[in-house]
Amino acid sequence: MRYISTRGQSPSLSFEEAMLSGLARDGGLYVPETVPTLSSDDIRALHGLSYEETAFRVMRPFVGDSFTDATFGDLIARAYAGFGHDARAPLVQLAPGHFLLELFHGPTLAFKDFAMQLIGQLFEEALTRRGERVCIVGATSGDTGSAAIEAFRGLDAVDVFILYPHGRVSEVQRRQMTTPTETNVHALAMDGHFDDCQARLKDMFNDFAFRDEVRLAGVNSINWARVLAQVVYYFSSAVSLGAPDRTVSFTVPTGNFGDIFAGYIAKKMGLPIDRLVVATNQNDILHRCLTSGDYATSEVHPSISPSMDIQVSSNFERVLFDAYDRDGKAVAQLMDELKAGGFKVSQGALQALRENFDSGRASEGETLATIRTAQGTMGELLCPHSAIGVKVAGEHRDPTVPMITLATAHPAKFPDAVEKASGIRPPLPDRMADLFDRPERLTRVGNDLTALETLIRERTLK
Numbered sequence: 537m538r539y540i541s542t543r544g545q546s547p548s549l550s551f552e553e554a555m556l557s558g559l560a561r562d563g564g565l566y567v568p569e570t571v572p573t574l575s576s577d578d579i580r581a582l583h584g585l586s587y588e589e590t591a592f593r594v595m596r597p598f599v600g601d602s603f604t605d606a607t608f609g610d611l612i613a614r615a616y617a618g619f620g621h622d623a624r625a626p627l628v629q630l631a632p633g634h635f636l637l638e639l640f641h642g643p644t645l646a647f648k649d650f651a652m653q654l655i656g657q658l659f660e661e662a663l664t665r666r667g668e669r670v671c672i673v674g675a676t677s678g679d680t681g682s683a684a685i686e687a688f689r690g691l692d693a694v695d696v697f698i699l700y701p702h703g704r705v706s707e708v709q710r711r712q713m714t715t716p717t718e719t720n721v722h723a724l725a726m727d728g729h730f731d732d733c734q735a736r737l738k739d740m741f742n743d744f745a746f747r748d749e750v751r752l753a754g755v756n757s758i759n760w761a762r763v764l765a766q767v768v769y770y771f772s773s774a775v776s777l778g779a780p781d782r783t784v785s786f787t788v789p790t791g792n793f794g795d796i797f798a799g800y801i802a803k804k805m806g807l808p809i810d811r812l813v814v815a816t817n818q819n820d821i822l823h824r825c826l827t828s829g830d831y832a833t834s835e836v837h838p839s840i841s842p843s844m845d846i847q848v849s850s851n852f853e854r855v856l857f858d859a860y861d862r863d864g865k866a867v868a869q870l871m872d873e874l875k876a877g878g879f880k881v882s883q884g885a886l887q888a889l890r891e892n893f894d895s896g897r898a899s900e901g902e903t904l905a906t907i908r909t910a911q912g913t914m915g916e917l918l919c920p921h922s923a924i925g926v927k928v929a930g931e932h933r934d935p936t937v938p939m940i941t942l943a944t945a946h947p948a949k950f951p952d953a954v955e956k957a958s959g960i961r962p963p964l965p966d967r968m969a970d971l972f973d974r975p976e977r978l979t980r981v982g983n984d985l986t987a988l989e990t991l992i993r994e995r996t997l998k
């Protein structure tokens with residue numbers, strides 16, 4: 537199994553090389569050269585398996601010879617052992633034909649734990665075997681950062697630096713990033729918004745001297761391994777509703793397009809998925825693009841769903857690569873136009889996108905109203921991101937096809953918005969009950985590449 541860049545100018549890599557590299561050197565994202573498929577019988581055979589067994593069967597074809605079967609199975613088992621629910625990703629019924637996939641039972645209470653806990657294990661195994669050390673830099677709007685810190689804290693072979701937008705993450709998210717005491721963890725509160733953090737991260741990857749000097753690695757969904765681990769719960773949930781003998785649809789609260797791209801991969805692997813519905817908040821560039829074909833950036837407006845306050849949606853590049861018939865030059869041209877403010881998707885590519893994706897948006901008021909209604913009528917306390925999914929899913933229901941909405945974070949990560957909507961202030965789980973008493977440790981940084989690189993160099997090469 538080889539991985540190629542969406543911009544067509546970098547050599548192909550193995551799974552392990554792609555995982556440890558992050559961004560391709562031509563600025564593109566790695567995707568599998570061909571997507572392996574599971575037959576209907578293979579999918580039927582997933583019925584009744586544990587989450588870990590399903591994960592092994594779904595991901596194994598992508599991993600090639602980077603890990604042996606036994607090692608890969610062990611690492612999966614270790615990754616999910618600390619989850620707070622036996623099913624790992626339980627499905628609850630919200631209404632007839634509408635289900636909620638709860639992805640917030642991991643250690644940091646968001647769907648990011650599914651991938652991050654696994655790649656923490658995969659990195660440790662690969663780096664120990666190779667005798668190497670890496671410097672992970674991540675950009676976060678709140679959840680990726682806390683999940684990455686949790687997965688990599690205290691590991692000898694890794695330093696982890698997380699750039700988050702100062703003042704634009706929830707207090708729980710911030711404290712999850714700033715209270716760990718391990719010296720390999722560095723929380724950097726940056727001026728600007730998430731797109732600025734992600735842009736500086738990509739600049740660091742494109743500065744080859746810096747990249748090689750600190751041995752830079754990335755754990756954002758830039759990293760293919762992140763996407764791969766998220767494919768699994770599309771299978772586990774669809775199978776529990778009758779796949780492959782029953783088709784399902786998914787609605788996914790979307791920002792950086794990593795989670796829904798994982799659903800697209802599941803569909804390409806043979807999982808019978810009818811529609812993949814992109815649900816955005818008021819930062820609705822993806823919804824506007826799928827509606828009009830214009831991918832035009834505008835100002836980011838802070839919202840009550842801060843993890844989705846994103847305009848430059850990194851993984852959209854991966855799906856554009858397919859929509860443009862895997863023409864790396866065409867994708868590189870679009871990404872150049874994006875730097876100048878945006879691009880127009882060709883008619884053919886837009887049609888290809890619409891064959892798989894629908895979209896919708898929720899305003900702030902609609903998000904609050906959905907939290908209130910879901911609590912009142914369905915007894916389900918939603919986080920604001922999940923509420924956006926539920927609201928948009930309601931507009932895209934086909935009564936003959938079950939809809940699964942992804943619940944991407946625990947409501948306790950966003951207590952202010954949830955309390956405002958429902959009157960209920962959701963408590964943190966017991967193991968985090970002292971989060972607000974722990975001392976914080978963070979560094980304020982400007983939106984300045986040279987200064988960031990200097991800081992990282994000094995702390996890493998000390």
Ligand SMILES: Cc1ncc(COP(=O)(O)O)c(C=O)c1O
Nearest residue numbers: 679790791792793794795843944
């Ligand atoms: C809680 C939550 N929901 C939804 C999203 C959007 O997911 P993606 O960026 O994969 O589209 C994020 C951030 O990634 C998130 O943290």
Ligand SMILES: N[C@@H](CCOP(=O)(O)O)C(=O)O
Nearest residue numbers: 676677678679680756757843
């Ligand atoms: N919402 C994310 C943004 C980064 O997304 P990623 O999936 O590319 O890591 C966050 O919470 O940080």
